[in-house]
Each structure stands twice: as structure tokens, then as C-alpha cells.
Amino acid sequence: MSRGVAVKISNFVKKFGDTVAVDGLNLDIYEGEIFGLLGPNGSGKTTTLLTIATVYKPTSGDIYVHGYSVSRQGDIVRKYVGIAFQEPKALWVDTPYELLLWHARVVGYSSSEARAVVKEVMEQLNLWEHRKKQFYQLSGGTRKKLEIAKVLIQRPKVAIFDEPTAQVDVLTKHALWDIIRGLRDEGTTVIVATNDMFEAERICERLGIIYKGKLRALGTVSELKDMVPAGDVIEISFEGPEENVRKLLSELEGVSNYTVTDHSLRIHLNRGEERAAEIVELLASSGVKVRKLMVHEPTLDDVFFYFTGARLREEHGAT
Numbered sequence: 001m002s003r004g005v006a007v008k009i010s011n012f013v014k015k016f017g018d019t020v021a022v023d024g025l026n027l028d029i030y031e032g033e034i035f036g037l038l039g040p041n042g043s044g045k046t047t048t049l050l051t052i053a054t055v056y057k058p059t060s061g062d063i064y065v066h067g068y069s070v071s072r073q074g075d076i077v078r079k080y081v082g083i084a085f086q087e088p089k090a091l092w093v094d095t096p097y098e099l100l101l102w103h104a105r106v107v108g109y110s111s112s113e114a115r116a117v118v119k120e121v122m123e124q125l126n127l128w129e130h131r132k133k134q135f136y137q138l139s140g141g142t143r144k145k146l147e148i149a150k151v152l153i154q155r156p157k158v159a160i161f162d163e164p165t166a167q168v169d170v171l172t173k174h175a176l177w178d179i180i181r182g183l184r185d186e187g188t189t190v191i192v193a194t195n196d197m198f199e200a201e202r203i204c205e206r207l208g209i210i211y212k213g214k215l216r217a218l219g220t221v222s223e224l225k226d227m228v229p230a231g232d233v234i235e236i237s238f239e240g241p242e243e244n245v246r247k248l249l250s251e252l253e254g255v256s257n258y259t260v261t262d263h264s265l266r267i268h269l270n271r272g273e274e275r276a277a278e279i280v281e282l283l284a285s286s287g288v289k290v291r292k293l294m295v296h297e298p299t300l301d302d303v304f305f306y307f308t309g310a311r312l313r314e315e316h317g318a319t
């Protein structure tokens with residue numbers, strides 16, 4: 001079944017003076033998926049998201065949200081898009097309740113509806129107890145939740161989250177991921193920017209790997225992992241003659257590299273989990289008994305390294 005395109009990014013370039021933040025991005029994001037933009041600091045994620053949300057205009061190229069151009073039809077695009085910013089902003093004296101009430105009115109609720117939806121969302125995010133505090137008294141994680149609350153109040157067709165769980169504790173991370181999945185289950189298209197490979201792996205159905213303003217790879221997590229040649233590693237401890245193991249592996253198809261030392265075997269190949277049983281059987285038939293076996297698939301950091309030559313974990317000129 002073909003899915004509709006919710007956001008079409010077409011030859012999108014964004015420059016800030018001499019800095020090319022995004023350099024010719026082409027990408028379709030489908031209706032009702034959770035799409036992740038994965039890249040380190042400074043790779044162009046926020047610039048892309050802010051342009052989808054009409055905060056910036058493209059330098060060239062365009063982005064279409066449900067067919068409407070961000071360059072020429074910003075007023076319509078804004079009806080479709082809601083964004084949880086990376087850096088929550090408010091006046092220091094604002095209280096979370098006032099902030100969200102104001103937001104609810106801006107996105108079209110009557111004042112009584114606004115009070116009801118704000119209370120409901122604040123309770124859902126465990127923010128109700130903080131409702132009377134002032135913004136400067138809130139922790140980083142609570143401020144992030146306020147940004148997410150804005151999106152939950154708005155219920156846009158396209159929901160954008162810029163590093164939604166940075167600065168958030170592990171329990172809250174899981175709760176926020178559930179909330180993001182819940183939005184998707186209701187039919188919302190979700191776009192998440194992250195440099196956290198665990199987050200990308202846990203919630204994103206498809207990922208675009210972005211680095212230095214360019215899209216380097218696109219696919220589901222398992223498709224991306226499969227693109228890394230011989231990315232899996234099988235480690236085996238065994239009993240039996242090492243020369244039999246060497247002979248067998250030298251004849252085995254699809255093995256790019258292996259080492260045998262001290263009755264331990266390490267094999268680099270693709271689809272390690274699928275091939276492990278076959279290898280154990282072959283070893284048994286040549287008189288080698290497997291005592292322990294482990295299969296590691298590549299991490300998203302390995303995938304990122306394969307496509308960019310850089311590691312996700314390193315800083316790359318933070319903004």
C-alpha cells in the first residue's frame with residue numbers, strides 16, 4: 001500500500017551568511033510514520049525542522065507540508081504543524097499553566113476548552129504539580145515537557161520534536177516515547193530530530209542520517225544496519241581442533257574476515273543471527289563443539305560511521 005507524503009523536502013538549501021546549514025536536502029516523510037533525523041550537533045537538523053515549521057524560509061528549494069509550500073503558503077502550513085522546540089523559551093515570570101493556556105488559545109480553543117485541555121495534558125505529563133511555579137524555577141527536563149505539552153494540546157497533523165528527551169531522566173524518556181508513539185497511533189505524522197541512537201532505534205520507523213547539511217542514508221533501522229558490509233560479529237568459544245575451524249571458515253561464503261585465537265572465534269559477516277545456526281552445525285560436523293556463542297549487530301553509531309566517517313558521539317562544532 002502506498003502512503004501519502006505528509007512532508008516533501010525538495011532541493012532544500014539553507015544558508016546563514018557563509019554557513020551552509022542544509023545543502024540540497026531531498027526527502028519524503030510519509031503520513032502517519034515516526035521519522036527520525038539522526039545526526040550530531042551542527043548537522044542541520046534544527047534548521048530543517050524550523051523551516052518545516054515556517055520559522056525560517058529556504059534559501060533555495062522548498063518544503064511542502066500536505067502539498068502547501070513553506071515559502072509561499074506559510075499561513076496554511078502553520079495550521080498543519082506543531083513543534084516542540086529544542087530550547088524551551090518563556091518569560092521568567094511565566095507559570096507553566098499560563099504559558100500553556102495562552103498556547104491553547106492561540107491554537108484555537110475557547111477559554112473553557114483551553115482550561116480543560118491544559119489540565120488534561122499537564123496531568124498526562126506529570127506537570128500539574130508544577131503549574132504555579134515560575135519558568136526559571138523549572139528543571140531542564142520539566143521545561144522540555146512543557147514544549148511537548150504544547151504539541152499535545154495542539155494535536156497537529158504533523159508533530160515535530162527537536163531532541164525531545166535531551167536532559168530528561170530515563171523513566172521520563174520512556175514515558176515520552178510512549179506519548180510520541182500514541183500520537184502516531186492516532187494518525188499524526190511525527191518528525192523527531194535526535195543525536196541519541198538509542199532514541200532513534202526505539203521510536204523511529206524510518207531514519208534519515210544527516211551530516212554536514214546533507215542526507216547520507218535513509219531507511220528503517222534494520223535496512224540501515226544491513227547496508228553496513230559485514231557489520232555483524234559472531235563470537236564463539238569452542239572445543240576441538242583450531243585447524244578444522246580455520247579450514248571451514250576459509251571455505252564459508254559471505255565471511256569477510258575472521259580470527260581464531262585460543263579456542264575463540266570471531267567472524268565478521270552480514271545477517272549474523274540468521275547464519276549462526278548454520279555455522280554451529282558446520283562446526284559440529286567437523287568435530288568442533290560450540291561452548292558459547294554471541295552475535296552483535298552493528299550499532300547505529302557503526303552505521304553512522306560507515307556513511308559519514310564520523311562518530312555520532314563526538315561533537316562536531318555545536319551550535
Ligand SMILES: Nc1ncnc2c1ncn2[C@@H]1O[C@H](COP(=O)(O)OP(=O)(O)OP(=O)(O)O)[C@@H](O)[C@H]1O
Nearest residue numbers: 016019021040041042043044045046047048318319
Ligand atoms: N541562526 C543561525 N545563524 C547562523 N548559523 C546558524 C544558525 N542556525 C544554525 N546555524 C549553523 O548551521 C549549522 C547547522 O545547525 P543546526 O542547528 O541546524 O544543526 P543541528 O543538527 O540541529 O545541531 P544541534 O543539535 O546542535 O542543534 C551549524 O553550523 C550552525 O552553526
